[in-house]
Amino acid sequence: MYWGVDVGSTYTKICAINKNKEIIDTKIIPTIVNQDEIVKEYLKDKQIEMLVSTGYGRHMIEECFSCPIISEIKAHAKAAFHFDNSADMVIDLGGQDSKVIKLDLNGGFIDFKMNDKCAAGTGKFLEIAASRMGLELEKFSKIGFEATKELSISSMCAVFAESEVISLIAKKESAANICYAVHESIASRLASMAKKFAIKSDNIIFSGGGALNPFLLQLLSKKLEKNVVAAKYPQLMGAIGSALAGYEVSNEI
Amino acid sequence: MGVHEHRSLLKDIGVDVERHAKMMEMGLESYKNQFMTQKNRPEAMKYFDWFMSEIQGQRIAEINELRKKKRPSIGAFCIFVPEEIIVGAGGACFGLCGGSPATIADAETELPRNICPLIKSAHGFKLQKTCAYTQSSDFIYGETTCEAKKKTWEILNKHHPVKVMNIPHMKREKDLKLWKEELVEFKEHIESITGEKLSLEEMKKGTKIVNEKREALQRLDRLRSMNKDIIPISGKDGLFVTQMGFLDDPVRYTQKVNELCDELEKRVENKISVFEEDTPRLIVLGTPFAPPNWKLHTAVETSGGAIINEESCIGHRYYKDNVNLDEVTTEDELMQKLLDKYSAVDCACFTPNAPRIDKILKMYKDRQADGVIYYTLSFCHTYNVEAHLVTQALEKEGIACLVIESDYSPEDAGQIKTRVEAFLESINFKKKATSFKKKQN
Ligand code: SF4
Ligand code: SF4
Numbered sequence: 001m002y003w004g005v006d007v008g009s010t011y012t013k014i015c016a017i018n019k020n021k022e023i024i025d026t027k028i029i030p031t032i033v034n035q036d037e038i039v040k041e042y043l044k045d046k047q048i049e050m051l052v053s054t055g056y057g058r059h060m061i062e063e064c065f066s067c068p069i070i071s072e073i074k075a076h077a078k079a080a081f082h083f084d085n086s087a088d089m090v091i092d093l094g095g096q097d098s099k100v101i102k103l104d105l106n107g108g109f110i111d112f113k114m115n116d117k118c119a120a121g122t123g124k125f126l127e128i129a130a131s132r133m134g135l136e137l138e139k140f141s142k143i144g145f146e147a148t149k150e151l152s153i154s155s156m157c158a159v160f161a162e163s164e165v166i167s168l169i170a171k172k173e174s175a176a177n178i179c180y181a182v183h184e185s186i187a188s189r190l191a192s193m194a195k196k197f198a199i200k201s202d203n204i205i206f207s208g209g210g211a212l213n214p215f216l217l218q219l220l221s222k223k224l225e226k227n228v229v230a231a232k233y234p235q236l237m238g239a240i241g242s243a244l245a246g247y248e249v250s251n252e253i
Numbered sequence: 254m255g256v257h258e259h260r261s262l263l264k265d266i267g268v269d270v271e272r273h274a275k276m277m278e279m280g281l282e283s284y285k286n287q288f289m290t291q292k293n294r295p296e297a298m299k300y301f302d303w304f305m306s307e308i309q310g311q312r313i314a315e316i317n318e319l320r321k322k323k324r325p326s327i328g329a330f331c332i333f334v335p336e337e338i339i340v341g342a343g344g345a346c347f348g349l350c351g352g353s354p355a356t357i358a359d360a361e362t363e364l365p366r367n368i369c370p371l372i373k374s375a376h377g378f379k380l381q382k383t384c385a386y387t388q389s390s391d392f393i394y395g396e397t398t399c400e401a402k403k404k405t406w407e408i409l410n411k412h413h414p415v416k417v418m419n420i421p422h423m424k425r426e427k428d429l430k431l432w433k434e435e436l437v438e439f440k441e442h443i444e445s446i447t448g449e450k451l452s453l454e455e456m457k458k459g460t461k462i463v464n465e466k467r468e469a470l471q472r473l474d475r476l477r478s479m480n481k482d483i484i485p486i487s488g489k490d491g492l493f494v495t496q497m498g499f500l501d502d503p504v505r506y507t508q509k510v511n512e513l514c515d516e517l518e519k520r521v522e523n524k525i526s527v528f529e530e531d532t533p534r535l536i537v538l539g540t541p542f543a544p545p546n547w548k549l550h551t552a553v554e555t556s557g558g559a560i561i562n563e564e565s566c567i568g569h570r571y572y573k574d575n576v577n578l579d580e581v582t583t584e585d586e587l588m589q590k591l592l593d594k595y596s597a598v599d600c601a602c603f604t605p606n607a608p609r610i611d612k613i614l615k616m617y618k619d620r621q622a623d624g625v626i627y628y629t630l631s632f633c634h635t636y637n638v639e640a641h642l643v644t645q646a647l648e649k650e651g652i653a654c655l656v657i658e659s660d661y662s663p664e665d666a667g668q669i670k671t672r673v674e675a676f677l678e679s680i681n682f683k684k685k686a687t688s689f690k691k692k693q694n
Contacts, residue, residue: 048693050686066692068685071678249686 001047004242005039007057010095015239026236036064050246054238073101073112075241080205081107082244083232087203091190093210095123102197113193121189123209129165129182133175140179144215147180187219194224207231259310266388273383277309280545287551291487293527297513301494313385316345325446328390330375331398332571333420335439335591340503341459342443342451348499350384351375352543354661363408368401369632370660371543376405379412391446396420398602399635422603424596433592453584460576466503469510470572476517478561478620484528485520488560489550496544496567528559533680539628540636541566546661549628552670558677561620570598601635610646617652624653624680631660653680
């Protein structure tokens with residue numbers, strides 16, 4: 001079994017693949033303290049041929065298991081290539097950051113861009129806005145389809161953007177229209193990062209928690225004039241990529 | 254530090270002393286920061302630290318003493334200058350400053366922007382009069398290795414005497430014949446400076462001295478790179494010692510390098526390494542590192558990698574071959590042996606240049622390296638173009654390789670570090686995976 005562990009800021013994702021690169025085990029657990037112990041416990045009786053870790057907490061796993069690590073960028077590139085080897089870009093919208101990765105067509109990456117420290121272009125901002133509206137995130141992501149006005153939020157900062165949301169609420173804009181505005185602002189940011197690269201293929205892969213949001217997907221496709229498709233396992237892409245890297249290196253050595 | 258005591262001498266040889274003092278201060282400062290702060294340095298590095306502090310002081314005084322005795326004093330930018338002949342005539346042969354970004358702006362008043370920084374830096378040193386070695390040279394020995402150099406000599410010659418040696422770009426019989434004639438002519442030129450005939454014995458003696466210097470450097474190379482788990486000296490120090498071989502008196506230098514090697518030998522015996530276990534071992538290929546160009550070594554060795562040797566001209570290409578003096582009884586025989594040595598240099602100015610690739614592959618295996626960095630100066634077309642063939646050969650062997658093209662400006666230091674870090678990460682990935690797998694099975 002080839003295992004990948006992606007320790008993200010909110011969730012830790014675990015995935016195993018077999019010799020045929022088929023996904024045979026997945027697990028998503030909240031990231032808390034002593035995460036390495038929890039991962040260790042989970043893997044206790046498992047058969048492990050290779051274990052590779054990625055994500056911001058990868059060094060913790062590296063120390064605990066003395067296993068190899070790779071960067072998230074590399075992990076995402078590997079996973080994207082695995083599912084669609086014609087795509088040349090991955091857009092990843094996570095809880096705390098977002099990135100755009102330009103892929104080469106051999107399963108590696110050419111370059112990448114990341115949002116700066118601010119939360120405005122991240123999943124966190126969606127959460128903040130949803131809770132302002134008193135809506136579940138899942139519901140919030142759907143009502144955008146019913147928007148009747150193309151409102152927009154101009155602020156580049158999550159704090160000010162939040163106050164813009166509040167003022168829209170005060171103006172008695174409908175929830176659907178506000179939802180549209182919030183999604184529009186995130187999609188714009190992602191699209192402008194993506195446009196810094198020349199995109200050759202028609203397919204762009206969208207991963208991370210953000211890819212579970214169908215309205216965002218639609219807006220992004222429109223803005224980029226490309227076919228933006230959600231990854232098969234959006235949240236697991238980092239873990240899958242790590243497992244794949246482990247599989248490859250295992251066959252090399 | 255030494256430079257101030259030598260002010261009047263520096264002034265006499267036409268150095269712009271104010272500007273020079275400032276440059277030296279900057280150089281020594283950066284040396285201190287990059288070298289003196291390294292942990293666990295060999296004791297014997299003290300000599301080289303001292304030499305650095307006297308680099309444009311005492312050594313310059315020594316060279317000018319020789320000049321007073323009409324001994325030749327020759328500056329060069331390439332390892333094709335037959336220093337055996339100069340040393341045989343009792344003179345000094347040295348590399349000129351050409352590794353600093355501080356002189357490039359001046360050079361660009363006469364030279365185009367898009368030629369290699371080495372040539373521009375060197376030309377700038379002459380225009381600024383801030384290299385005491387250039388100022389101390391009877392002439393600069395140029396060669397026809399690349400277009401940038403070849404044409405720059407004509408301009409440099411307006412400011413300082415330049416003598417050009419015609420180095421062929423192929424190694425066919427007729428080319429080698431020409432090269433040998435050039436060697437003979439070089440000797441005659443040296444004789445015109447001293448006003449004396451250079452005897453075979455003198456030339457043999459000079460050759461012996463330089464052979465011994467190269468042997469000491471080979472020994473240093475072996476100690477740096479041939480022990481899988483122990484690297485007894487940092488790559489940066491190794492590079493610096495090699496760089497000083499182009500400036501110091503060869504006999505004293507050989508002795509000091511051997512003293513350093515004695516210490517390193519003990520370190521290897523006692524398993525004292527200046528790097529942690531499992532630090533990726535890297536070989537650097539490509540263009541020369543004229544001092545104070547320490548940018549790449551600093552980037553690598555502050556990112557968790559170790560440089561175990563340089564294939565460059567300030568490196569292996571310089572000392573790999575010796576002149577075989579056995580059974581040399583005539584001047585013509587000696588010239589032939591010199592030619593044998595110099596024509597074995599695998600500079601990218603030659604076409605074809607396959608022996609270089611074979612050497613690199615062998616070097617990688619012998620030294621049990623983990624990866625290779627192909628380093629070229631911007632606009633050095635020979636090495637930049639040749640990178641394609643070299644990296645292709647490396648790739649075929651599954652050898653990890655990173656190509657870095659850079660000049661002397663500090664601007665890309667951060668970017669280089671990021672790329673080096675990513676490269677080291679991928680090497681470490683494989684190393685870690687191998688040991689993880691071992692543990693599992
Ligand atoms: S690279 Fe070639 S031209 Fe440059 S110093 Fe070396 S031998 Fe001379
Ligand atoms: S580094 Fe290249 S371009 Fe520069 S002088 Fe040497 S051979 Fe010429």
